Amino acid sequence: MAKAAIDLAPRREPEQERARQTRQRLLEAAAALLAEVGVEGFNTNLLAERAGVRVRSVYRYFPNKLAVIVALAEAMVAEWGAWFDEVDDLADPRSDWRAIWGRLIDAYVRGIRALPGGTAVRRVMHAVPELRAIDQRDNANLARRVAHNLARRAARPDASAAVLSRVLLETAASVIDLSLSLPAEESREAVEQLKRMHLAAIGLWLEDEPGGGSLARA
Numbered sequence: 001m002a003k004a005a006i007d008l009a010p011r012r013e014p015e016q017e018r019a020r021q022t023r024q025r026l027l028e029a030a031a032a033l034l035a036e037v038g039v040e041g042f043n044t045n046l047l048a049e050r051a052g053v054r055v056r057s058v059y060r061y062f063p064n065k066l067a068v069i070v071a072l073a074e075a076m077v078a079e080w081g082a083w084f085d086e087v088d089d090l091a092d093p094r095s096d097w098r099a100i101w102g103r104l105i106d107a108y109v110r111g112i113r114a115l116p117g118g119t120a121v122r123r124v125m126h127a128v129p130e131l132r133a134i135d136q137r138d139n140a141n142l143a144r145r146v147a148h149n150l151a152r153r154a155a156r157p158d159a160s161a162a163v164l165s166r167v168l169l170e171t172a173a174s175v176i177d178l179s180l181s182l183p184a185e186e187s188r189e190a191v192e193q194l195k196r197m198h199l200a201a202i203g204l205w206l207e208d209e210p211g212g213g214s215l216a217r218a
Contacts, residue, residue: 023061026051030072031117039069039124069124073131076121077138083107087145091152101202102195109176109191119180126177135173143169154206164205168198 029051033042044065048055062068086104089095112118125131144158147165151158172194179190 022053022057026053026058026061026068027072027075028116030068031120034069034072034120034124035117038120039127042069044068066128066130069128070130070134072117073121073125073134076115076118077134079115080108080111081138083111084142084145087142088149090146090149093153097153097202097206098199101198105172105176105191105195105198108172109179112176112180122177122180139169139173140166150202150205161205164201168201171197
């Protein structure tokens with residue numbers, strides 16, 4: 001028997017300012033709770049208590065606890081998308097792509113750590129299939145943007161950088177998520193190792209001749 005689909009769509013967006021503030025307070029409380037109790041301990045009763053509202057108020061905005069977490073993840077994805085504006089500077093052949101890439105990685109790590117509930121949401125994204133889908137969609141969108149700008153820099157078609165860009169984004173997500181769970185010194189080392197791997201991979205791609213294959217010739 002097919003498993004019934006879970007309703008993850010939030011209720012209608014509130015129109016009144018007071019209602020919008022209540023919804024935002026619920027999301028902020030959800031971020032704090034996830035950091036404390038994880039997805040397993042998270043529930044609407046705790047959320048209502050933390051936000052200072054009745055449980056029925058939670059259901060006025062969200063059909064279930066997973067819908068709350070999904071809404072929180074979507075809001076965070078939208079926020080951290082602004083951290084990657086410098087990606088577009090990769091297209092300029094006069095720019096220092098190594099410095100740009102290093103700053104992009106640092107901005108993401110710094111932003112996730114500073115964002116209330118950011119680290120907790122990253123952890124939850126591995127535990128909940130619906131959240132993994134959000135993360136994969138976001139990674140795919142950013143990978144296309146990276147590919148476009150690297151290809152412009154090298155005067156090649158976007159498709160030529162597609163695989164490289166996806167590998168860069170997927171490995172960045174994995175290593176940065178790992179770094180968030182490590183002690184401070186090990187976390188910094190993991191991020192530095194990530195940068196070195198990425199700079200080597202991008203450098204090889206930029207030096208390679210279209211249709212050639214520098215690794216194959218080595």
